Amino acid sequence: MKAAIQRVNASSETNSGKVQQLQTVRFQPIRAQGRKLALAYLGLWGIVCDQVGGLYQSSEKLLNDAVERGERMEEALYATLAEWSRCITKQQAPFHEQVEADFRRSARLANEAGQDFEAQLERQVERALTRLGIPTRERLAKLNQEIERLNAILDEKLAQKEVVHA
Numbered sequence: 001m002k003a004a005i006q007r008v009n010a011s012s013e014t015n016s017g018k019v020q021q022l023q024t025v026r027f028q029p030i031r032a033q034g035r036k037l038a039l040a041y042l043g044l045w046g047i048v049c050d051q052v053g054g055l056y057q058s059s060e061k062l063l064n065d066a067v068e069r070g071e072r073m074e075e076a077l078y079a080t081l082a083e084w085s086r087c088i089t090k091q092q093a094p095f096h097e098q099v100e101a102d103f104r105r106s107a108r109l110a111n112e113a114g115q116d117f118e119a120q121l122e123r124q125v126e127r128a129l130t131r132l133g134i135p136t137r138e139r140l141a142k143l144n145q146e147i148e149r150l151n152a153i154l155d156e157k158l159a160q161k162e163v164v165h166a
Helices: 016-087 090-131 137-165
Strands: none
Touching: 016 090
16 A cells, blocks of 8 residues: 655745644544444453343343242242141151251251352353353452542643643
């Protein structure tokens, strides 16, 4: 690709306003392309954040659905045990107590398993995000703090410039 080179004679008659206007016109396409590139980069991060949010929400929905199903099963089990307890005679009282103890233990184990499932799910989501190169909540919080700090510095510099020019 050949680029046309234009020589400018620097004489005392050169109008600096025209030169500046010519530079502004020539660099306008470069600025426009740079802006598009910055917007594309920002947009891609937005898409990634949306996808991660969707992944987290679907995982959360799966967990909530599992909890609801467990609650329905627990209610059915309580109803069944209540029915059984009405049928048990005094001769079978020790068996009834054992069944209730086993049920309580099973319910406790089911609750623990649900809590363990939630923790495993969160770890898997974090590993998936790490493999995708997506920053963690802590990293995003640090980046936000850094952006806020830099914005404060910029605001301070701009205020200083305004005071100097005033």
